Amino acid sequence: MMNYGVGSAPAIRAAGLTVVRGGRTVLHGLDLDVPRGSVTGLLGPSGCGKTTLLRSIVGVQRVAGGRVEVLGSPAGSAALRDRVGYVTQAPSVYGDLSVTENLRYFAAVLGAPPSDPGRVIAQVGLTAHAHALVARLSGGQRARVSLAAALLGTPELLVLDEPTVGLDPVLRQDLWQLFRQLADGGAALLVSSHVMDEATRCDRLLLMRDGRLLAAGTPAELLRRTGASDIDSAFLALVAQDPDATAALPTGDPS
Amino acid sequence: MNTTRTLATARRVLAQLRHDPRTIAMLLVVPCVLLALLRYMFDQQPQLFDRVGAALLGIFPLLVMFLVTSVAMLRERTTGTLERLLTMPLGRLDLLLGYALAFGAVALVQAVLASALTLGLLGLKVAGPAWLLFAVAVGDGLLGMALGLLVSAFAATEFQAVQFLPAVILPQLLLCGLFVPRANMAAVLRWISDVLPLSYAVDAMSRLTVATGVDALLVRDLAVIAGAALLALALGAATLRRRTA
Numbered sequence A: 001m002m003n004y005g006v007g008s009a010p011a012i013r014a015a016g017l018t019v020v021r022g023g024r025t026v027l028h029g030l031d032l033d034v035p036r037g038s039v040t041g042l043l044g045p046s047g048c049g050k051t052t053l054l055r056s057i058v059g060v061q062r063v064a065g066g067r068v069e070v071l072g073s074p075a076g077s078a079a080l081r082d083r084v085g086y087v088t089q090a091p092s093v094y095g096d097l098s099v100t101e102n103l104r105y106f107a108a109v110l111g112a113p114p115s116d117p118g119r120v121i122a123q124v125g126l127t128a129h130a131h132a133l134v135a136r137l138s139g140g141q142r143a144r145v146s147l148a149a150a151l152l153g154t155p156e157l158l159v160l161d162e163p164t165v166g167l168d169p170v171l172r173q174d175l176w177q178l179f180r181q182l183a184d185g186g187a188a189l190l191v192s193s194h195v196m197d198e199a200t201r202c203d204r205l206l207l208m209r210d211g212r213l214l215a216a217g218t219p220a221e222l223l224r225r226t227g228a229s230d231i232d233s234a235f236l237a238l239v240a241q242d243p244d245a246t247a248a249l250p251t252g253d254p255s
Numbered sequence B: 001m002n003t004t005r006t007l008a009t010a011r012r013v014l015a016q017l018r019h020d021p022r023t024i025a026m027l028l029v030v031p032c033v034l035l036a037l038l039r040y041m042f043d044q045q046p047q048l049f050d051r052v053g054a055a056l057l058g059i060f061p062l063l064v065m066f067l068v069t070s071v072a073m074l075r076e077r078t079t080g081t082l083e084r085l086l087t088m089p090l091g092r093l094d095l096l097l098g099y100a101l102a103f104g105a106v107a108l109v110q111a112v113l114a115s116a117l118t119l120g121l122l123g124l125k126v127a128g129p130a131w132l133l134f135a136v137a138v139g140d141g142l143l144g145m146a147l148g149l150l151v152s153a154f155a156a157t158e159f160q161a162v163q164f165l166p167a168v169i170l171p172q173l174l175l176c177g178l179f180v181p182r183a184n185m186a187a188v189l190r191w192i193s194d195v196l197p198l199s200y201a202v203d204a205m206s207r208l209t210v211a212t213g214v215d216a217l218l219v220r221d222l223a224v225i226a227g228a229a230l231l232a233l234a235l236g237a238a239t240l241r242r243r244t245a
Helices: A050-058 A101-110 A118-125 A141-150 A169-184 A196-200 A221-228 A231-241 A242-245 B005-020 B022-042 B047-080 B081-087 B094-120 B130-152 B160-173 B187-195 B197-210 B216-239
Strands: A014-021 A024-034 A039-043 A065-070 A084-087 A157-161 A188-193 A203-211 A212-216
Touching: A014 A050, A024 A050, A024 A065, A024 A203, A024 A212, A039 A050, A039 A169, A039 A196, A050 A065, A050 A084, A050 A157, A050 A188, A050 B005, A084 A141, A084 B081, A101 A118, A101 A141, A101 B094, A118 A141, A141 A157, A141 A169, A157 A169, A157 B081, A169 A188, A169 A196, A188 A196, A188 B005, A196 A231, A203 A221, A203 A231, A212 A231, A221 A231, B005 B022, B005 B094, B022 B047, B022 B094, B047 B094, B047 B130, B047 B160, B047 B197, B094 B216, B130 B160, B130 B197, B130 B216, B160 B187, B160 B197, B197 B216
Parallel strands: A039 A188, A039 A203, A084 A157, A157 A188
Antiparallel strands: A014 A024, A014 A065, A203 A212
């Protein structure tokens, strides 16, 4: 879609984003941009603050400092609630309802058209299970119901927390194709993963470690900058260069 | 507040119940069985059954709705559906009223069944009109729902949520006048009993057994029940935070 993008603000812009949880600083003043019409991968080891960052972007995380702007409005503002789709790491759908019943309810809450549940069930490949109780589905199928709920109402920004964990390779391939289609349609996607080999499917990458942004750029740029042959080695090279990471070593910081 | 979203939420909660026929059966049948049991316990003292039976008609809806709501809302919190809903254009009031409508309807059906049984087959004598009995029963059910919603914020697991029943409801049950008339209690217990909402639920039911019409005291009891339910609902709404740590 041509009306997106050109000249308009990025889908997400964070400046100095700081989050403190239980007295521990989880995000240390992050600055980042996520463009529209593309798939941005948020990569980093488990526990590095990816979920906290995503929660800050959808506006459910209490923030200690800094700003997050989403589609031109402050994160979490009422105007964004039907324009941003969010998929949590654990599937957040009702186990005691059928797939269709779940999606009909969320569609009603979003004010999405009545045909939307059928459309998104097809998009995640669950048409054969449309009337099955969610609790009886496999973990991967449940994750796809949760993803389908985020696709209702055709949001402009999709925030997906590890959407492909536990899926078989064929399904993962299908989902990445779906993400690509959505991005080509003008949506912005921010997809977190701790699996580095998913990096090559993204247009841009944000590499995170210990609540800090290590690097941002296209996969090709990151490889060129580090001279590494894959994203895993690029990540290691960036950790070795990072002054904060060095300071964290026992012999480093005198304080 | 938005009517479409409130009704959609009520429909969804009822659909969840519909997939769980065992819970529906327990909700509707258990109070009836217990009332029948009570009737035969007091076979030799029918006037005692009139007093206790009427009080229980007020207590059951509160008890059951408290349990169902505290567990249902805790599930919303722990499975992440609450967080998802709060990122969507759903007002907190839409969610709470949706639950109130759905569980209020269940409370009404339960009250109709239990009262039909006790007034009809079991021969409970109530002087006041039957519709008032339902009104009090539904008010009690909604109070139980509001209390359940509130305590769900303080429970991290379903084990803890269930433990709130003895912690929150049992003291009210002991002091509500069912075991010892409130007038005969020691002053301190009497004061405590005066501020516990269940006392008014039982008082209202007891008044209905002897008085034929609506008197000022009954209206006061109903107002206290409604006020306590609204207060608990407002406190419960305050615990539904969009942003959490």
